[in-house]
Amino acid sequence: MNTATGFDWLHGRGGYAYGKALKEDARRYYGCRQGFGAQGTMVPNDDTFCELDPKMKDQWGIPVLRFHWKWSDFELRQVLHQQKLIAELLSAMGGKFSGPPETADALKVIRAGGAVIHEVGGAIMGERRPNSxxxxxxxxxxxxxxxxxxxxxxxxxxxxxxxxTIMALAWRAVDHLIEERQKGNL
Ligand SMILES: Cc1cc2nc3c(=O)[nH]c(=O)nc-3n(C[C@H](O)[C@H](O)[C@H](O)COP(=O)(O)OP(=O)(O)OC[C@H]3O[C@@H](n4cnc5c(N)ncnc54)[C@H](O)[C@@H]3O)c2cc1C
Structure with missing residues (x-):
């Protein structure tokens, strides 16, 4: 999950400048814009999972994955907390915060599932089935x-x-695989 915010020199005069004022603002505020991106953690929830699509197949006739996605309160609260902290940081730096307010609808601030390119957990590990x-x-x-x-x-x-982490888990899995193979379990 991910959220980005910052303040914007175009808002320096309390609104978008135009013409001469825009040029003056550009000179005055150039180099003073600060943006923040925040990365958070996502915990599994029952509404977020993938499954084989019952209808759609790829060009080789293999069913494709179908994804279901829903943010839980955990992620949405985290995003609002991030917004609040970022605003505090920017204010402490003497900046003006032009991002969404702390009370913003978290669903509008958080990026869409899949947009952050760090999505993992499609075949989750766990202590027992059917939860893993x-x-x-x-x-x-x-x-x-x-x-x-x-x-x-x-x-x-x-x-x-x-x-x-992928590399560390792969290493750990291979160590285990070798041990199990040597014991004749695989
Ligand atoms: C632009 C970008 C930048 C990133 N930057 C970072 C970074 O700086 N640091 C970081 O830690 N992570 C980064 N990531 C995330 C990281 O690359 C991924 O988390 C990681 O590659 C996932 O590894 P994976 O093996 O699970 O999946 P993938 O690397 O996606 O591998 C899946 C493989 O399965 C193949 N495949 C899919 N469907 C089929 C099929 N039906 N049959 C056969 N093969 C199939 C695909 O072709 C692919 O080779 C970045 C990702 C992107 C996209």
Whole structure:
């Protein structure tokens, strides 16, 4: 999840300037604009999941994934908290905040699901089924010798970028796989 805000020199005079005033504002405020982007964490919820589309297929006749998405209170409150903090930071810096107010509708401030390119957890890991697709090693419950070593088994979307965690989980999964293989379990 992600939200962005900032203040804008075009609002320096309390509204959009035009003509000569615009040029004066551009000179006066140039280099003084500050924007903030905030990344947050998303926890799993029952309304956010993917499944095989019952109708649509790709060019090879394989069913495509269908995504369902709903922000929960957890993410929406987080976004409002981010807005509030960013406004406080900008004010402390002597800036004027031109982003949405703290009381804004969080659904209008938060970016649409899928827009942040860090979405993970399509085949979530967990302690047991039916709430998860894989165990803690990324090994699927349904197929014993199938391990997911990508972003799919993430148990949540952290506020951090995913790639290093994907690598760490893949490493951990392979260590486990080797051990299980040596024991003759796979
Ligand atoms: C522009 C951009 C910038 C990013 N920057 C960062 C960054 O700076 N730091 C960071 O940590 N993360 C970053 N990310 C996120 C990171 O790249 C992803 O989280 C990560 O690549 C996900 O890995 P994955 O293996 O789960 O999925 P992917 O890397 O998406 O791999 C999925 C693979 O499955 C293949 N595939 C899909 N459908 C099928 C099918 N039906 N049959 C066969 N193959 C299929 C795809 O072709 C693809 O190769 C960025 C993402 C984007 C898009």
């Amino acid at each position: 697709v894989t165990n803690r090693w990324g090994q699927t419950w349904d197929v014993k010798n199938l391990f997911m070593a990508d972003g799919a088994p993430f148990a949540s979307t952290a506020d951090k970028n995913p790639t290093l």
